[in-house]
Amino acid sequence: MKALLFLGCTVPVRNLNYELSARKVCQALGVELVDDPALACCGYPLKGSDQGHALVIAARALAQARAHGLPLVALCSACAGTLAEAEHHLAHDPIAAEAVNKELEPLGLRYEPGVKATHLMRFLLNEVGVEAIQAKMTKSLEGFSFAPHYGCHYLKPSEVLGGLEDPENPQSLARLIAATGAEAVNHPRLKDCCGGGVLGADEELAGSLAGAKLAELDALGVTAMVMVCPFCNVMFEGQQKAIAKRMDTKFKVPVVYLTQLLGLGLGLSPDEVGLKLNRVKPKELIKAFKE
Amino acid sequence: MRLNDCDPGFKHQIAAEPGGAGIRVCFGCAACSARCPVGANRPEYDPRRIIRAALLGQREEVLASPLIWLCSSCYTCGEVCPQGVRFTDVLTAIKNLAAREGHAPPSARITAELLAKQGRLLEITEFENEKRAELGLPPVEQRPSDFQSILGIAPQEQDAGEGA
Ligand code: SF4
Ligand code: SF4
Numbered sequence: 001m002k003a004l005l006f007l008g009c010t011v012p013v014r015n016l017n018y019e020l021s022a023r024k025v026c027q028a029l030g031v032e033l034v035d036d037p038a039l040a041c042c043g044y045p046l047k048g049s050d051q052g053h054a055l056v057i058a059a060r061a062l063a064q065a066r067a068h069g070l071p072l073v074a075l076c077s078a079c080a081g082t083l084a085e086a087e088h089h090l091a092h093d094p095i096a097a098e099a100v101n102k103e104l105e106p107l108g109l110r111y112e113p114g115v116k117a118t119h120l121m122r123f124l125l126n127e128v129g130v131e132a133i134q135a136k137m138t139k140s141l142e143g144f145s146f147a148p149h150y151g152c153h154y155l156k157p158s159e160v161l162g163g164l165e166d167p168e169n170p171q172s173l174a175r176l177i178a179a180t181g182a183e184a185v186n187h188p189r190l191k192d193c194c195g196g197g198v199l200g201a202d203e204e205l206a207g208s209l210a211g212a213k214l215a216e217l218d219a220l221g222v223t224a225m226v227m228v229c230p231f232c233n234v235m236f237e238g239q240q241k242a243i244a245k246r247m248d249t250k251f252k253v254p255v256v257y258l259t260q261l262l263g264l265g266l267g268l269s270p271d272e273v274g275l276k277l278n279r280v281k282p283k284e285l286i287k288a289f290k291e
Numbered sequence: 292m293r294l295n296d297c298d299p300g301f302k303h304q305i306a307a308e309p310g311g312a313g314i315r316v317c318f319g320c321a322a323c324s325a326r327c328p329v330g331a332n333r334p335e336y337d338p339r340r341i342i343r344a345a346l347l348g349q350r351e352e353v354l355a356s357p358l359i360w361l362c363s364s365c366y367t368c369g370e371v372c373p374q375g376v377r378f379t380d381v382l383t384a385i386k387n388l389a390a391r392e393g394h395a396p397p398s399a400r401i402t403a404e405l406l407a408k409q410g411r412l413l414e415i416t417e418f419e420n421e422k423r424a425e426l427g428l429p430p431v432e433q434r435p436s437d438f439q440s441i442l443g444i445a446p447q448e449q450d451a452g453e454g455a
Contacts, residue, residue, distance in 0.1 A: 009412035012431045013419055020426050037432040040411045048360070049390035049399035051309055051383055056441050057406075089309075096309070107437050156366035157377065167370055193328045197363035200398050205361060208332050274426070 001127055004065050005033040006074040006083065006117075009041050010230040015075075017274030018230060021259035022075055022120055024273065028266040029128050029136060033073070039064055042079040043086070058086035059100040062117060063109035071116035073123045077229035081153035081160070083117035088160045119154055121172065121228050121258060122164065130175050138267040140181035144223040144285060146261065147185045148173035149213075151232045152193050167191075176258060177226060180265035185222050189213045196231035199239075207243040210235040214243060218251035224282040225255050233257075237279050254282035264289055297348035305345055308387055310380030317342050317376045323368035329361050336361050338368050338378050345385060354389040360396055407444035410435035 011019050026033050043057030061083055065072035074080035090097040091113035100111055118126075124133065148170075155167035165172055170191070174184035195209030214236060217225055227233050235243075237255035244251050256278060263273035270276070270286050305311040323338040330336050336358050344353050353359065359382060368378040390399055405412055410433050420430040439446055 007431065012423065012428075013413040013415065016423065016426055016428065019428060023428070035429055037430075038434055038437075040434065041406055041438070045402045045412055046399075046406070047383060048364075048386050049395040050403065051387055053403075053442055055309075057438070060437060060441070103441055106440055152363075152365040152367070157369055157379075167366075193363050193365035193367070195328075195363055197365065198329065198361055201360045201396060205329065205332055206363070209328055209363065 001030060002032045002034060002070055003073040003120075003123060004039070004068050004070040005035055006039055006042070006061060006072050006079055007035075008074060008076045008079040008230075009045075010234075011075045015230045015233060015257075017277040018075055018233075018257045018259060021257055021263045021268075021273040024268055025259045025262045025266060026120075026124075028263070028268070029124065029133060031124070031128065034068065034070060036064060036068065042074070042076075042082045044078045044082040047082070054082070055086055055089070055096070056100050056103045058082050059090060059097075059111040060104060060107065060109060062087055062090075062115045063104055063111045065115045065117065066112055067109070071118065071123065073118060073120045075120055075228075076231065077119060077151045077153040078231055080117065080119035080122075081156075084160050085157070087113070087115055087117050119228065121154070121176070125172055125176070126164075130179050133176070133262070134179040137180060137265040139265055139289075141261065141265055141285075142181040144288075145183040145185050146177050146224055146226045146256075147187060147190070147217050147220070147222045148177055148226045148258075149194070149228075149232055149236065150191065151227070151229045152197075154228055155191075173226065173228065173258060177261065180261055182223070182261070185220065187216060187220060189216045194229075194232040194235040196235045199235065204246065206235060207239060207246055210239060211243040211247050214240060214251055214253050215247065215249070217253045223254065223284055225253055226258050226261060227255060228258050240280055252280060254278070254280050254285075256282055256285070296351070298350040299348045301348045301350040301353075302346050304388065305381065305384050308384035310377065311384030313374075313376035313378070314342060314345060314381050314384075316374045317346070317372075318374055319343060320373060322371045322373060323376075323378050326367045326371050328365060328367065329363055333361065338382075341385070342376075342378065342381065345381075353385060354392055354394050359386055359389060403442055403444065406435070406438045407442050407446070408435055409433045410438045 043054035047054040150170045177184035192213045195206035199206040260273040321339040
């Protein structure tokens, strides 16, 4: 099984633990990730002010995936969502697709409907399946508890996702956590937005969105929060200290990527899944898994 | 509000933008506002109020308002709207109009310039690729030329071209 890896802008610079563990997990599950250095930005950062150009940039990536004849898988939920939304939009709007193709022509690219663009987690869920993933686990994470953070763009807009999952009652990440033997924790603020989308415009506002969830999880005392998006990670891990300070409190909620957990379950070492690079380290987990 | 400041064409202009057409069917129920996480933290931010002001044709007030840039793009409003209005998309249409009239925050221009210069948001230097190599990760490159072509921004003299 093969897929074209869409790294995006953030992951290959700031989230090497995510990239490393994602690549290793895919390898262990028999999924070959193909790299293409021409893939870069998904267009999302431009959308708010210039969605016309954002769409052309997303279509460029879709056209590149088509040239490879492979599905496109992203590690970032904003990338995955933007690419899937662009595909949804262009596949249903031939006039928009023609307009986009005029812009892509000088680049030697052409968009055609039918490219599968998705988040790596959804790809693994759909193409490998939870049961097959569970069957490959060699180490159990029993005794640990994790709070999945789905994030908004992993679940919504629901029409782009095509009914794969109910955004009001998401299950997929909890199922993957449970596949490692660990407990997936449900809690009132499970579906809260990380606030990352507004960090650039209003840091305090973004921090209060993430802070409420962090405080709840701190009180619950989970082993770690589990992410599938580098933007959510910026808020919950990168900004955690600043948020606690602004809330005039102290909390330390460890943050891991789901691929890191899956990797540990698949028998990889804490170093192999890049746990050294996590900023709010899941100490219990590292202790339990180091040889 | 002075009625002669209102622009009845504003809603049509929004509806003509990609994603903006939903504004036509909003019936003002405020289901969006009730679930908006930004509104919960900042009561002055209210999706329904923004959409009503737009429908009333308060063009300048809406486009120049700093509030329109506070949406976190969480898509919650669209999931709960009984009319199928995708408020996030309607607001994107509004923000795009605002940007064209010079109301975008400076970060919007900087983002476009970075993409034209680097082909990505974050710069890739030797340092990044050394760190990647230490972990056994393949190098990443900057190929800005496609982005310059798409955005119509010419490369700058000093640091032009296919930096890699
Ligand atoms: S939920 Fe929909 S119909 Fe109701 S106010 Fe919001 S956009 Fe309008
Ligand atoms: S997408 Fe924006 S307006 Fe809609 S609920 Fe989220 S923050 Fe509020």
